Amino acid sequence: MKRWTQHDARTDHLVEADQFNRQNRAARGSIAGLDRNQYPSGCVTDAMLTSAARHKVWVFAPWAADASHTHSQGEQTAYRAPTADTLPEQFRALTYQQYQPGWTTAFEETLTPFKGGSLLTDWCGNIAQQIFCTWSANSLGSSSPPGRPNDRNIGLRVLYNGLVVCERVGPAKPIDSFRVTCESQVPAGPVQVALQFRATSIGPDDFVVDQGANDHLMQAHLFSNRAVFVGRWR
Amino acid sequence: MSRIERPRVEPGQTTSATDLNNTYDDYSQTGALDQLNTRDAAFDLVHLTNAPILIKSQVSQLGNTGMLHTAPTTSFAHTTSLGSPVKHIVQDSGGTQTIMNLSSSPWTLAVGDVLRVFWDLSVYPDTTGTPWNGASAKGRYAVPTTGGGANTNITDGLHCWAAYLEWDITSGSLSNFAPVPGQGTFEQVYDSGANKGDQVKNTTATTLISAWSVFGVGGVVNNGKVSSQGSRQEQGWFGTHGMYAHQAASGTTVYGLRLVFTGMLHPAHASAQSPYENLLLYDINASGTLTYKGGRLTAVQMRGD
Numbered sequence: 143m144k145r146w147t148q149h150d151a152r153t154d155h156l157v158e159a160d161q162f163n164r165q166n167r168a169a170r171g172s173i174a175g176l177d178r179n180q181y182p183s184g185c186v187t188d189a190m191l192t193s194a195a196r197h198k199v200w201v202f203a204p205w206a207a208d209a210s211h212t213h214s215q216g217e218q219t220a221y222r223a224p225t226a227d228t229l230p231e232q233f234r235a236l237t238y239q240q241y242q243p244g245w246t247t248a249f250e251e252t253l254t255p256f257k258g259g260s261l262l263t264d265w266c267g268n269i270a271q272q273i274f275c276t277w278s279a280n281s282l283g284s285s286s287p288p289g290r291p292n293d294r295n296i297g298l299r300v301l302y303n304g305l306v307v308c309e310r311v312g313p314a315k316p317i318d319s320f321r322v323t324c325e326s327q328v329p330a331g332p333v334q335v336a337l338q339f340r341a342t343s344i345g346p347d348d349f350v351v352d353q354g355a356n357d358h359l360m361q362a363h364l365f366s367n368r369a370v371f372v373g374r375w376r
Numbered sequence: 377m378s379r380i381e382r383p384r385v386e387p388g389q390t391t392s393a394t395d396l397n398n399t400y401d402d403y404s405q406t407g408a409l410d411q412l413n414t415r416d417a418a419f420d421l422v423h424l425t426n427a428p429i430l431i432k433s434q435v436s437q438l439g440n441t442g443m444l445h446t447a448p449t450t451s452f453a454h455t456t457s458l459g460s461p462v463k464h465i466v467q468d469s470g471g472t473q474t475i476m477n478l479s480s481s482p483w484t485l486a487v488g489d490v491l492r493v494f495w496d497l498s499v500y501p502d503t504t505g506t507p508w509n510g511a512s513a514k515g516r517y518a519v520p521t522t523g524g525g526a527n528t529n530i531t532d533g534l535h536c537w538a539a540y541l542e543w544d545i546t547s548g549s550l551s552n553f554a555p556v557p558g559q560g561t562f563e564q565v566y567d568s569g570a571n572k573g574d575q576v577k578n579t580t581a582t583t584l585i586s587a588w589s590v591f592g593v594g595g596v597v598n599n600g601k602v603s604s605q606g607s608r609q610e611q612g613w614f615g616t617h618g619m620y621a622h623q624a625a626s627g628t629t630v631y632g633l634r635l636v637f638t639g640m641l642h643p644a645h646a647s648a649q650s651p652y653e654n655l656l657l658y659d660i661n662a663s664g665t666l667t668y669k670g671g672r673l674t675a676v677q678m679r680g681d
Contacts, residue, residue: 215577
């Protein structure tokens with residue numbers, strides 16, 4: 143059964159000529175083409191292959207020079223304290239005054255063309271987080287001896303087309319590097335990759351303001367982010 | 377986009393050698409095979425005259441050999457003068473630099489090729505005393521004190537060491553190492569010379585290593601207040617790692633790669649920059665050492681498509 147790999151036209155939808163042609167050619171390639179048993183060894187040279195015929199590598203660097211990620215500078219920008227509220231000796235970053243705990247998309251990229259097959263993601267970067275309150279008196283109610291762990295970490299996960307492919311608890315040191323690698327089979331068509339993070343939420347005893355300057359305290363940040371996506375067709 | 381026109385074989389038809397040869401000729405034209413007219417799983421490695429993705433790869437030793445965190449190890453100390461920030465090239469305990477030397481057979485990156493570099497290293501950051509509590513140390517802020525009285529100054533604990541990647545694309549003499557694209561040297565001057573460091577946007581090939589972990593063990597933190605400045609918890613030996621990727625926009629020849637340490641650094645923010653700018657600045661008032669054992673520097677050259 144031939145599947146639609148380029149454009150799945152629905153009832154009452156208009157179909158442009160190019161959409162039909164691309165699908166038709168893809169279908170002809172699958173139906174009328176020679177298969178692996180009919181080709182001799184060493185028959186395919188580089189010159190015979192067009193761009194992205196068998197695979198494609200995307201280097202994703204969300205830097206200012208990339209128009210679609212203007213001003214991200216390789217940093218997560220979903221949560222950024224106002225400049226006026228930022229301590230000069232901290233990053234302008236996520237604070238508990240603004241953070242709504244939950245998985246948050248740091249970066250998103252649409253990969254095309256993608257014929258369908260294996261998609262590998264290699265995501266690397268650095269994190270910073272406030273850990274002074276990682277042990278606090280009331281995190282699990284009154285106890286003896288006083289105090290319980292009040293976990294601090296930055297969870298990380300990768301999604302392909304909205305589905306979680308991998309997830310990790312994430313770094314727990316005040317400054318740390320991380321690397322997330324995952325692979326999955328993905329259907330043909332543009333693939334939307336989301337790189338998400340989740341900082342732990344505020345604990346019962348955390349302080350959130352510098353009493354000296356009345357600035358908000360940085361709680362977590364992702365920066366130096368870079369990712370590589372490798373698509374290999376079936 | 378190429379187009380291949382050939383009627384499919386109908387059921388009951390006899391496929392002759394001529395038919396097969398004609399079809400094969402269609403597919404063996406220069407630039408004829410694309411992702412649309414290539415049947416799924418049509419080609420395997422045996423059909424290809426070159427490696428499909430990987431062009432070259434190499435693994436080099438970083439630092440010292442051995443699995444145990446015992447001698448030989450290598451150590452260096454923090455920057456004490458902004459005039460000469462510490463730049464420590466990863467080396468063994470005898471002082472011999474451990475780099476990836478490609479000079480005998482340099483890697484030529486064609487346009488579109490992707491250079492991926494990975495590194496890992498076992499590290500042990502250490503210090504004596506409580507340098508983070510020094511009056512001039514960066515990252516201190518005031519919080520209320522349990523029981524009242526003056527506020528207590530504590531640290532945000534964000535001091536760190538940096539390891540960043542350099543390459544030599546000039547000659548096989550390996551005397552022209554420079555940071556890879558997107559990476560700075562932490563030599564930018566801020567605040568009229570009072571600070572030096574780099575913008576976070578120039579850290580695309582940087583791995584940061586926590587200098588220490590300081591927090592309020594026990595009942596120090598209670599209801600938004602602290603009873604002390606907290607204490608350091610030993611991080612011990614741990615692994616650090618990083619990855620860098622570069623897609624060549626022009627032909628580039630790579631003769632060598634190496635990893636360079638610097639520090640100690642601390643986050644900062646330049647409010648005067650537009651639209652905003654996060655920084656990593658040297659803190660010469662915070663002291664410490666970084667000891668490392670060994671690891672690997674791995675590089676691969678891939679076809680981009």
